[in-house]
Amino acid sequence: MLVKLAVFIVPLGIDTLAVAVALGLRGSKPLRPALTFASFEAVMPLVGLLLGRLAGARFATPAVVLGGIVLIAVALHFAREALEEGAETESLSFTSLRTAALAGFGISMDELAIGFPMGTSGLPVPATIGAIAVQTFIVTYLGIAAGARLGEAFGRRTSRIAGLVAAAAFALLGIYLIAQRFVPGLPEV
Numbered sequence: 001m002l003v004k005l006a007v008f009i010v011p012l013g014i015d016t017l018a019v020a021v022a023l024g025l026r027g028s029k030p031l032r033p034a035l036t037f038a039s040f041e042a043v044m045p046l047v048g049l050l051l052g053r054l055a056g057a058r059f060a061t062p063a064v065v066l067g068g069i070v071l072i073a074v075a076l077h078f079a080r081e082a083l084e085e086g087a088e089t090e091s092l093s094f095t096s097l098r099t100a101a102l103a104g105f106g107i108s109m110d111e112l113a114i115g116f117p118m119g120t121s122g123l124p125v126p127a128t129i130g131a132i133a134v135q136t137f138i139v140t141y142l143g144i145a146a147g148a149r150l151g152e153a154f155g156r157r158t159s160r161i162a163g164l165v166a167a168a169a170f171a172l173l174g175i176y177l178i179a180q181r182f183v184p185g186l187p188e189v
Contacts (some may be wrong), residue, residue: 001123001124003189004123005007005123005128005131007173008114008117008118008123008128008173009128009131009132009135010135010169011114011165011166011169011173012041012110012111012114012118012132012135012136012166012171013076013135013136013139014162014163014165014166015110015162015163016037016041016107016120016135016136016139016143017139017142017159017161017162018082018143018158018159018162018163018166019107019140019143020033020139020140020141020142020143020146020147020159021143021144021147021150021155021158021159021162022147022156022159023143023144023147024143024144024145024146024147024148024150024155025147025148025150025155025156025159026147027148027156028145028148028163030140030141030142030144030145031141032094032100032152033094033103033140034096034136034137034138034142034144035137035140036056036100036101036103036104037103037104037107037108037136037137037140037177038133038134038136038137038140039104039133040071040104040107040108040111040135041104041107041108041111041132042104042129042130042132042136043108044109044111044112044115044135045074045111045112045114045115045118045128045129045132046109046115046129047112047115048111048112048113048114048115048116048118049115049118049128050115051115051116052115052118054119064117064177064178064180064181065177065178065181066116067116067117067177068117068173068174068175068176068177068178069174069178070113070117070174071113071114071117071118071169071170071171071173071174071177072170072174072175073113073169074110074113074114074170074174075166075168075169075170075171076114076171077147077165077167078110078163078164078166078168079163079164079167079168081163082159082160082161082163082164082167083115083164084155085112092133094179095110110170111132114157114170117173117174117177127128134140138174146158160171
């Protein structure tokens with residue numbers, strides 16, 4: 001179960017690291033973004049989880065395949081963001097409750113997407129949500145602190161590589177979930 005949990009949450013941390021390093025390069029202080037991201041990234045999978053469980057109860061195989069497709073779409077989005085030249089964090093702000101909520105909502109869309117296949121995988125909800133929240137807080141805080149110390153060019157490269165690694169992890173997980181439904185004998189993730 002621990003491996004299954006890690007397979008689902010580690011890519012989320014890698015993506016968060018990419019954003020956190022970029023925020024550190026901007027000079028952001030780490031506490032407010034870490035708390036904001038951890039809160040949103042703990043709540044959003046619950047929405048996806050609910051949708052995934054509802055779909056899984058009614059349409060087991062199509063729901064898992066759809067969850068795999070969602071993960072592949074998230075992977076493509078991450079790859080596109082990582083390869084773009086513009087700074088993805090320019091629109092993120094933590095100066096007011098409203099802008100912090102918008103930043104938290106924007107950064108947690110991948111958690112909404114990952115919640116859907118989690119709902120069909122049978123992962124324990126409290127452990128999964130707790131692990132996501134703790135990982136998000138730690139990765140955001142440390143990523144911002146590291147980004148503040150890195151040079152601009154190195155920090156951008158680090159952020160880009162982290163985004164591409166997250167994209168690859170989500171793509172592989174999505175492909176594997178789909179393959180499990182059509183290739184007999186593949187071990188359960």
